[in-house]
Each structure stands twice: as C-alpha cells, then as structure tokens.
Amino acid sequence: MIFNSFQFLWLFPIIFIGYYFLQLLFPESIRKHGRMANVLLLVISYGLYMQWKPVFALVLLGVTVITYSFAIIIEKKKAFGCKKYLIYSGILLALLPLLIFKYANFVNEILTNVVGGGNLKGLNWAIPLGISFFTFQAIGYLWDVYYRRIRAEHNLIDYMLFVSFFPQIMSGPISKAKDLLPQIKAEREFDYGKAVQGLKWILWGMFMKVVLADRLGMYVDTVFNNYEYHSGISCFAASICYTFQIYADFAGYSLMAIGVGRLMGFELINNFNRPYFSVSITEFWHRWHISLSTWLKDYIYIPLGGSRCSKLRNYWNIFVTFLVSGIWHGANWTFVIWGVMHGVFQILEKASGLQKCDRKSGVVMASRILVTFILVNFAWIFFRMPTVNDAIGYIMRIFTEQGHLYSNVGVSVVVFFLPWIMLIVSEFRDEYFPGKFLLLNSKYSFIRWCSYVTLTIMIILFGVLDSGQFIYVSF
C-alpha cells in the first residue's frame, strides 16, 4: 500500500480503527502482552504486502525464517569459529533473494562484457517490493545477535512482524532490532497525543510528496528524458529540481511511514534531518537516509575497522562503505559511481580536515552549504540517469550548451514555486530557529487548525493526485 494512494485514504482508517477495536474484544490477559495486536499487525502487514504479487511474500517469509533460525543457532553456539561460519552462511542465504532478483542481470551483463561473446539470457523478473529494506533489516538483526548486542528473538510472530511491519517495509526506515523489537513486545494502547503527532507527520509528508516532489518530477522528467534537446541552463535547473524532488519524495514518504507507525503505537527512527543544510558530505550522510547510514556504519564501516586504524585503511573503509551504499541503491554502474563519488568526497574532506566547519562564521558556513549542495546535486545526476554515458552527457551539456531556460512547468508559477518556498522556509526555521514560529505544532489551536486546513486544501488543489510513484519503492 502506497501512502500517497487513494487506497491508503480509505483502507488505512479501517485498519487503524479495526486494529484498536479488535484488541478490545480479547481478554485483558491476552491483550496485556500485545500478542493479539501483533498477530493482527502481522496479518495486515502480510496482507498488504501480498497485494501486488502474492508469491513474493514467500521471499519475505524466507528471509525472515532464515535469519530467525540462524540467530537462534548462533546464540546457542559457544565456539567462535563455528559462530563465524554460521553468521556468514546466514547472511549469504538471506542475501540470496536480493542477489538473484536485483543483481543477477547486472552481474550477467558484466560477465557478458568481460567474457565477451553472445548475450546470456537475463532474468526478466520483477523485484519484490522493499527487498533491499527488509533484507538489510533482517541482516542487521543477525549481526546484532552475533555481536551479542541483543538476544535472539524466540517468538516467531514477533520476529516476523519486526521484518514485515507494513509502514516501513516498502521504503524503510531500516529499524534496528534493539529499537523495534521491544516496542513489538510491549503493550500498546491508543494514545491521543501520539496519534495527533502521527497525523501531522502524515499530512506534512503527503504535502512534500504529492505537492512538491511529484510536481517537480514532471519538469525533471521532461528535461532529463530528453536532455539532448535542452540547453545547459535547463539541464542545470532540472538537476536542482531533481535534488529537491528526491528529498521531498523520500523524506515525505518516510515521514508518512513514521506517522503511520506512530498511529499504530510505534516510534520509528527519523530518517532525515534537513540534509541540504549540511556543511560537508560527511555531515550530509549524518542527515540523509539516517537509518541506512547507521546500518552501513554499524555493519560495514565499523567491522572493517572504522576510523580506529591507519589513515589509508580508514579511507579504504569509507570507500568500501559507500561502494556498498551505491550497490544497495541499484544494480547499475550509475549507482556504483554515485556511491563512489560520495565516498571519494568524504575521503577528500577527511584528508583536508574539511568534514567539520566553524558554524560561527555565517559567510563560511553559507559557502560550505552551497558547495556541499552543488556536489550532492551533481552526484544525483548519476543517480537519476539510466546510463553512465547519459549522466556524463548531461553534465557536459550543463557546461557547454547555451540557450534559453525551458520554462514550461505545466502549471502556473504559483502552483510550482509556492510549495517549494514553503518547504525551504520550514526547513530554515527548523534548522536555525528550532521551536519558534511553529504552525502545525503551535501552542495556539487556531494557528494549528489553520495550518491543517491550509495544507489539506493545498494537497487537493496543488497536488499530483493521479498516479505519482514513490522513487525509493523500487529499491
């Protein structure tokens, strides 16, 4: 279930009311431990997951059972060598569906190019939704058990819910077992305050997604898909639009996921923290897709040695971590290059001591934010384009092709720019004036309600309400 779909509007209220209402039908002894609520949530999660291609639920179940079983076996084993063998086997098995569904064609293509000769037949399969997210979440759990950060979960229902929890399965955030499993085990009751906060996040997330991201996406698609016909200034403008589009799209959707989680009584990890105010690429990765960054740090970067090693080794660790990040995002050289670019930028920052910045000097800070934004912006071009040649061609065009700015945004200037300005002002306020000039969280109910009504009206009047697809759902 995509949160910005019409289905969400009618189905989620039923799920929400049914979830709390059905719990009341069971005796308090059962309700107290949240067991029935978990069974209900599990049925809902699998039911929603099976909407698209029911057979892919077997992949989800497979990854769940493998990591569940291996975690229990690993916990029981005492010998370190044996545990090491088990963890690698478990991870390999859990990764297998991801490797087959997502990367088989990519590897096949590389082998064909290396070996030469005729084309090997590729696997023309669809990819199970959210496979990268739930696989990484399950593998993270397995590592945590291996490192004894947590105990293995013995309740299969609880563990299945941990992997398949519907608000986050499609798009994250990638939760850690130590954060989510205790919440699954705890009794959850309807909390009005939390529900209101959840609804506010859904509203703002929906605004970011359908009013801003999908609208920008129309201009972006027009220019990026036909960049050969557009001037350098148009290509650059579209790249800026894409930089905001992907942020509004992913952050908006994440916020809706967190809001839905909150309505169901869960607190999911915040995935974004105003990333375009970063003064360095290093800081950008502390603010962008935080759950993935944390995962990569905990399970790739630190096991490789982190920063507690020689400088060269540390640079290598950063490089490998962001190479994995690139590969995680997609089976294409464009994603690999995107990941490598971010890795190299961070190595250069570290080598020159630029990863931190004196925030007292406004001019220096503004310059650093601008430079970081531009670097991130150009890296996104690789992320967006279908091939490396297209990405290079696009960047070359920005610098070489003169001409007019393509200004046909499809709608009036107000519809195009007003939401954009609103987002920037909101982010600026949260970054530099936290807790001040609040609208959705104002202490005055009149201001709060005006904000709710205004946002809702803007979503209906300005939003792309037809069929906007979520960019990260394909990862």
Add this chain to the structure above:
Amino acid sequence: MTIIACDVCFGFTFDYLREKAKGGETGRTNYICDNTNEDVLIMGSSRAVHHYDPNIITDSLGMNCYNCGYDGNGIILNYGLYKMLSKRYNPKVIVYEITSAFDLLKGDNKRFLKIMRPFYNRTGIDSIFFNVDETEKFKNISHMYRYNTSFTQVLRDSFVPKGKNDKGYKPSDKRMEYEPVVNEDYDAVYEYDDLKLSYLKRFIIDCRRNGTKLIFVLSPSYKKTIDREFMSLYDICKEYGIPFFNHYCDYNFVNNKDYFYDSVHMNRIGATKYTELIVSELKEVL
C-alpha cells in the same frame, strides 16, 4: 467540517468564475462545450490545434469551421467534449487528427481527464471518468479536486485572459532553428490501448448515429518515413468505412524544415499549405 465547507464554497465560486470566463483556455473550453454551432469541427491533439486553419476550411468548403483541438490530449478528452456538445447540436463534419500516443498506444489515461473535471456533473461523461479510473467517482465528490491545478488558469481567464486563438486555431510563427534527432525504429512492437481504441469506436458509432460525417486525418511529422503505429486505425477505418487521409510521411512536407517549428508541429506556413491540401481531399468525400 471546515474543509468540507471550504470545498463547497470553493466549488460554487470557481464554477461561477469558469462559466463566466470568456477568454483564455477556459473561455475556449466553455465555447466548445456550450456555444459551438459550426458545421465543421476539427478535433485532436496539439497537432490539430496548430495544423488546421478554420478560415481556409470555411472559405473552401463553404461551411463554418472551429478548431477544438487540445494540447496533449486525445480521444478520451475529445469523446467527452463530443458528448457534451452533441447534447446541443450535431456538427455536419468532424475532422479528427490522430496522434498515436494519445489515441492509440498504451499510456497513462488519467492525464486526459483534467480538462473535463470541472464539467463532471454534465450528463453523459461520468462513465468516461469511471472507465479511466474507478476512484474518480469518489475523488470528484470534492469540488476542489475538480479544479486541481487548473484553478489558477480559471482565475486568470476570468480576470486577465491570455492567449489568443483564431476560431480555436493557434498558429505558430516560429521556425525550427535546430536539426532534431528523429528516431525511427523499424522493428518497434506497438502496444495498443484497449480503452483508447474502444473510445475511438464509440466516437465513430455516435457520430454515425447523429449523422455527423467523421474523417480521420494524419498531418506530416518532420523526417518521418514510417507510420506502422497507425495500422490499427487503418483496420478500424476499414471496419466502419471511415475515410482516412494519411500525410504523416508526405515527402512534400516532412523534409522541409521551413514548414515546422519543432519535429512534430508545423508552423503557420506549413499549416496553411497543409490545410489547403486537406481541404481538396475533404471536398472529394463530402
């Protein structure tokens, strides 16, 4: 409740403004739906809007003509417009410019509903909405939704209308200054859209029932040498006995850059020459 109240007020206000709008696209749409009385109507996409001069058709055929084409639209919108105008009168001739992406091939059909949404309450068109997307039935309960993104256009057209047209015709005086890349795939496999094809057939049947002579036309496209994507239309025309004048790859036009302002649209020079040509062909079947 506040949002519902806003929605109702918004609906009343914008319905009023839309109906009163005389200029711009809103005024043009109002005219097509509520005021057309011409003998000949041109319908189709932007290629219809820019390629057919109603003045030449009027002078040559001795019948009044209006150009009802819409940028980026095809049979789904045009069928809706026809349903609305045919409640009032039946034109003698409809010349329909076919565009493969908007009339034949698979694609997102929801985009074609935008112009019709403010007219959702008109009889006979609601089924088009449901056939394209079942959820439209519920979405259109909201008056604001009907004016999604188009409310600014309605406002502008009500107070400071922009964009002139000559009996619906919008010629361009630009000339193509660049050499476009025209990709032609001789092995392409085309996936046809059942919904679009079904509306094309309904359009043909309705026109026949109402005594309107329907003619399909295909104007030139720069450097085009193949037109295989229109084969399904040939079959339909054969089945229903509809004339089809195909100039898509007409070498008298397609290789002359002076006739185009981009690779798929002719400028005023090309449009004038092409309208003169098509009029001579129309005379043969009228």
